[in-house]
Amino acid sequence: MSVASELKDLFTKNLRTSGIYIAFVLIIALFTVMTDGLLLSPINVTNIVLQYSYVLILALGMIMVIVAGHIDLSVGSLVAFTGAVSAVLVIGNGLPWWVGLLAAVGVGILSGVWHGFWVAIVGIPAFIVTLAGMLLFRGLTYLTLSNVSLSPFPSEYQQVAGGFLNGLLGGYGYDLFTVLIGVFAVVGFAWTQLRSRRARQKYDQKVEAMPMFLAKILVVGVVVMWFFWQLATSRGMPIVLIILGGLIITYHVVTTRTVFGRHIYAIGGNLSAARLSGVNVKKVNFWIFINMGLLAGIAGAVFSSRSNGAQPGAGNMFELDAIAACFIGGASTTGGVGRVTGAIVGGLVMAVMSNGMQLMGVDQSTQQIVKGLVLLLAVAFDIYNKRRAGASR
Structure with a gap:
């Protein structure tokens, strides 16, 4: 396939997957101009990572829930509850900081x-179960904290979301360790892409033209190195970014390279066909929600570390941010479609918009209106693509 035809497909046939990346670039450019370049300053890039990491962690679990055809409305309340339990143990009872994280x-x-x-065994729809969970865990948060806030956490606990690995290879005017992490990330990406390309060629599958392949590697490499350079010239490598990066790699592999991941897509794509194919639907659904709880617990630890305490109202609207990240990132409302990378980019779109509007001094009510409109447009775009695909058959 020629480069010209591939570029045409990028903006037509493949718009559903490529559209979010194009929109992300345009949004960054827009807010960079409107904030006079402040959006992309080293310190602000670092702040975006620190401020929105917990939403991205939740999005990793939510994309699996949505692909399987479910929804989880409880994760915001669960973030508050897990943070409250950690605070009571560490701040209220003086236990070691790591006990709070494990709890x-x-x-x-x-x-x-x-x-x-309730979802997999009893068979109650996830919408109802997690709606009940949203109320249940919020009430448990109030009971756990006795309706008061607890703070501060020990300095070690605060390092989880606010610490940096800097100075390990310092003395250059920037943190060399962070730059090397960026280099390893680019090399790893290039190697996996080349390996995937060779595997497709081995089975006579269609691959992109070499100029397009090299251009993709170059563009991703430049963006990744720029990002890590911004971190290196600010405060170094955030610890929470290492946590988030490890989770992204893990869940990308799980959803694309494992039987469990393929079963999730099978259930969301066609439940009856999945059952007839021998997929243990109850088991898969059960583990999907265990995984979502695990990630909500990690997000609760990260958020409580970031806020240096636990509050009864913590995590408010987090579930909507995670759901919006998935749908903006290309997930389908009917299940069966969605990718980890798309959910992360969708979360970054939300993060850049929120951060950009904050830098511009836009009030909170207007920010919520903009987020709501963006989510509505993302779902409308999904419906439009389905109709167009159906009409072309």
């Missing part, structure tokens, strides 16, 4: 078991 993750997993039982 937050453990409570998240148990909450996922609770949801998985």
Whole structure:
């Protein structure tokens, strides 16, 4: 296939997957101009990572829930509850900081078991189960904290979301360790793309033209190195970014390279066909919600570390941010479609918009209106693509 035809497909046939990346670039350019370049300053790039990491963590679990044809409305309340449990143990009872982290993750997993039982075993729709969970965990948060906030956490706990690995290879006017991490990321991406290309060629599958392939590697490499350079010239490598990066790689592999991941897509794409193919639907659904609870627990630990305490109203609207990230990133409202990378880019779109509007001094009510309109347009775009695909058959 020629480069010209591939570029045409990028903006026509493949618009559903490529559209979010094009929109992301345009949004960054727009807010960069409107903030006089402040959006892309080193310190602000670092702040975006720190401020929105927990939403991206939630989006990793939410994309699997949505692909399977479900929804989870409880994750915001669960973030608050897990953070509250951690605060009571560490701040209220003086236990070691790592006990609080393990407790937050453990409570998240148990909450996922609770949801998985009602959805997978009993057969109650996930919308109802997680709506009940949203109320249940919010009430448990109030009870756990006795309707008051708890702070501060020990300095070690605060390092989870606010710490940096800097100075490990310093003395250059920037953090060399962070730059090397960026180099390793680019090399790893190029190697996996080349390996995937060779595998497709081996089975006589269609691959993109070499100029397009090299251009993709170059563009991604430049963007990644620019990003890590901004971090290196600011405060170094955020610890939370290492956590988030590890989770992204893990869940990308799980959803694209494992039997469990293929079963999730099979259930969301055609439930009856999945059952006839021997997929254990109950087991897969059960583990999907356990996984969502696990990630909500991690997000609760990260958010409580970031806010240096636990508040009864913490996590408000987080579930909507995670759901919006998935749909903006290309997930389908009917299940079966969605990617981890798309959910992350969708979350970054939300993060850049929120951060850009904050830098511009836009009030909170207007920010919510803009987010709502963007989500509506994303879903409308999904419906438009389905209709266009159906009409072309």
